Amino acid sequence: MLRWVLLALLFGMCASAGEPKKKKVRPQSLSRGWGDNISWVKSYEEGLAKMESSQKPLMVIHHRDECPHSQALKKAFAAQKSVQKMAKEDFIMLNVVEETMDPNMAPDGYYVPRILFVDPSKTVRRDIAGKYSNRLYTYEPSDMTYLVKNMKKAKALLHAEL
Secondary structure, eight states, rough: OOOHHHHHHHHHHHHHTOOOOOOOOOOOTTTTTSSSSSSOOOSHHHHHHHHEEEEEEEEEEEOTTTOOHHHHHHHHHHHHHHHHHHHHHHHHEESSSOOOOOOGGGGOOOOOEHHHHHHHHTTTTTTOOOSSSSSSTTTOGGHHHHHHHHHHHHHHHHHHHH
């Protein structure tokens, strides 16, 4: 009898240990910390549609919440006033933690962080790359001036080609 009581007690403890504890989850804004003053789109498809109607280039930031390189870049991106101003005024902005279905959004691999520009003709601008030869579309926190240069290039190419 004692065995059955102990077995039932053990079974009850195991069953209750497997129940997830309920946490209050605060809804996350679309900025995900990349800039709360910027108007962010929800999806790649929405970004493409807004890009076409506004004739502004789309800037896509691929990142992961648990990646220390993504977190460091996010902090630098959010702190850089010139990047924030251009992102707000001159681009359709999207940051994604899940990969898009468009294989063109990973021209040299599925690494994070990476930033790509898409023009209103829906062409991924492979010619606007970062400064690293092994990961062409990545930026480090110290590369914000290089990112500003590439954002200006994306804007200038857009106006020159339209």
